[in-house]
Amino acid sequence: MEFSTQTTGSTHQIKTAALAIGIFADGILTPAADVIDHASNGAVRSVLKTEFQAKPNTHLVLRNLPGVSAARIVLIGLGKQESYNAKTHAGAELAFARYCVGARLTEGVSTLAAGECAGSTMQKRAQAAALAAGQATYHYDATLGKRDRDAAPRLKKLTLAVARNQADQARQGLVYGQAIANGMSLTRELGNLPGNICTPTYLGNAARKLAREFKQIKADVLDRKQIEALKMGSFLSVARGSCEPPVFIVLKYAPPAGKTGKKARKAPIVLVGKGITFDAGGISLKPAAKMDEMKYDMCGAASVLGTLRAIAEIGLDREVIGLVPSCENLPSDRANKPGDVVTSMSGQTIEILNTDAEGRLILCDALTYAERFKPAAVIDIATLTGACIVALGHANSGLFSQDDALAESLLQAGRDANDPAWRMPLEEAYQELLHSNFADMANIGGPAAGSVTAACFLSRFTGAYAWAHLDIAGTAWRSGNDKGATGRPVPLLSQYLIDQA
Numbered sequence: 001m002e003f004s005t006q007t008t009g010s011t012h013q014i015k016t017a018a019l020a021i022g023i024f025a026d027g028i029l030t031p032a033a034d035v036i037d038h039a040s041n042g043a044v045r046s047v048l049k050t051e052f053q054a055k056p057n058t059h060l061v062l063r064n065l066p067g068v069s070a071a072r073i074v075l076i077g078l079g080k081q082e083s084y085n086a087k088t089h090a091g092a093e094l095a096f097a098r099y100c101v102g103a104r105l106t107e108g109v110s111t112l113a114a115g116e117c118a119g120s121t122m123q124k125r126a127q128a129a130a131l132a133a134g135q136a137t138y139h140y141d142a143t144l145g146k147r148d149r150d151a152a153p154r155l156k157k158l159t160l161a162v163a164r165n166q167a168d169q170a171r172q173g174l175v176y177g178q179a180i181a182n183g184m185s186l187t188r189e190l191g192n193l194p195g196n197i198c199t200p201t202y203l204g205n206a207a208r209k210l211a212r213e214f215k216q217i218k219a220d221v222l223d224r225k226q227i228e229a230l231k232m233g234s235f236l237s238v239a240r241g242s243c244e245p246p247v248f249i250v251l252k253y254a255p256p257a258g259k260t261g262k263k264a265r266k267a268p269i270v271l272v273g274k275g276i277t278f279d280a281g282g283i284s285l286k287p288a289a290k291m292d293e294m295k296y297d298m299c300g301a302a303s304v305l306g307t308l309r310a311i312a313e314i315g316l317d318r319e320v321i322g323l324v325p326s327c328e329n330l331p332s333d334r335a336n337k338p339g340d341v342v343t344s345m346s347g348q349t350i351e352i353l354n355t356d357a358e359g360r361l362i363l364c365d366a367l368t369y370a371e372r373f374k375p376a377a378v379i380d381i382a383t384l385t386g387a388c389i390v391a392l393g394h395a396n397s398g399l400f401s402q403d404d405a406l407a408e409s410l411l412q413a414g415r416d417a418n419d420p421a422w423r424m425p426l427e428e429a430y431q432e433l434l435h436s437n438f439a440d441m442a443n444i445g446g447p448a449a450g451s452v453t454a455a456c457f458l459s460r461f462t463g464a465y466a467w468a469h470l471d472i473a474g475t476a477w478r479s480g481n482d483k484g485a486t487g488r489p490v491p492l493l494s495q496y497l498i499d500q501a
Contacts, residue, residue: 023052029045093110139151203277210305253316272379279329300472303472311498323370346368377467421492472488
């Protein structure tokens with residue numbers, strides 16, 4: 001995908017297959033829309049009362065307007081002017097990009113980012129435009145027997161029409177947005193691949209491929225023997241039920257040479273992603289309905305790889321570590337049994353009351369491993385609990401942290417990236433629900449506050465550093481006819497890392 005900027009005051013003279021202009025409700029035109037209306041002798045205003053109410057994320061196409069060089073003028077609804085904000089703008093850019101894809105166009109020009117809106121900058125609006133184009137043009141065909149070339153999006157170029165004094169900011173935003181969009185595409189592709197292809201070994205090879213593509217990234221993929229040497233007994237207990245070998249992926253991103261200059265080296269930020277490539281629940285077997293969606297139980301791992309890809313493309317000036325414990329969770333004669341007690345890398349023992357609460361069993365050892373990097377912060381990302389979907393639905397990822405500054409930084413990054421999270425409680429009162437008579441803790445706390453007790457469990461392995469947990473069970477994929485991985489929370493994580501750099 002190619003992105004560029006165009007600086008011109010003559011919007012009506014822009015030659016393109018499709019030109020997007022914003023329209024507010026009640027017939028209020030943006031400056032670009034007003035130029036087109038005057039050039040076309042009122043063609044825009046003439047359709048507003050009867051044909052277009054300008055509700056957010058809606059569009060209307062006008063063709064071959066007199067006095068206008070663009071073949072199509074695409075009116076994009078922005079809603080009420082007083083309510084227009086960064087989220088609305090991002091939705092408008094996505095509506096235009098999806099129109100271009102659906103119309104089989106190869107290029108288009110958007111004027112939407114040129115307009116001011118609350119809580120945003122030109123750089124952020126350009127970033128949102130690039131992200132929208134990446135989202136609209138993602139196309140999965142990896143496992144189709146016959147690939148339909150006509151089904152693949154043809155959109156290859158998006159240009160932003162902006163004022164001359166906005167061009168530098170816009171170009172910077174496009175660079176960031178394209179990198180994050182590419183990271184999201186990688187995350188979506190890994191998530192959408194079936195479990196018989198995207199195994200732990202496959203994830204390890206994907207990490208190695210990423211390191212070959214970006215010299216700033218180094219990848220180590222530890223095998224079973226190396227994991228055993230680390231005494232990751234909790235992680236290995238989950239892997240026992242499958243013939244697929246587990247892997248522990250360590251990705252290290254370092255800023256390009258000369259980027260940091262003489263500045264003091266900052267402690268790295270560590271991202272830890274849950275990499276269960278298929279989760280049948282183990283002996284505590286899941287219901288058959290929708291079990292196919294458990295291929296998405298590695299979306300935390302995929303988001304770590306996608307985020308590392310994004311920051312490497314940007315050339316971020318901050319060291320970042322990615323840790324991915326990966327295995328399958330299947331029932332077998334070797335699998336964990338309810339009532340088993342395992343010993344984690346930290347030395348703490350865990351009574352397994354439910355084998356389907358396996359994500360925390362692999363994450364806890366990775367969180368202990370993270371201590372060796374003396375990190376500034378550790379963020380784990382996991383499709384951890386159905387309880388989080390009950391609490392928050394599919395709009396917000398669940399955010400848990402005992403560090404107020406870290407939590408607020410992540411929440412703000414989510415708001416800026418239109419990839420929101422909601423902070424959930426993490427109080428000492430919930431910890432007692434993990435009591436066990438036979439181990440230091442149980443791996444579940446009962447039906448009450450399931451997402452909270454899962455976070456409480458993880459918190460017991462994070463005393464050495466600032467830590468936050470993102471439960472993405474409700475945001476990492478969609479079900480139904482539109483089933484597929486979303487690429488979240490790559491925008492949130494990438495924005496957070498950009499802010500920290």
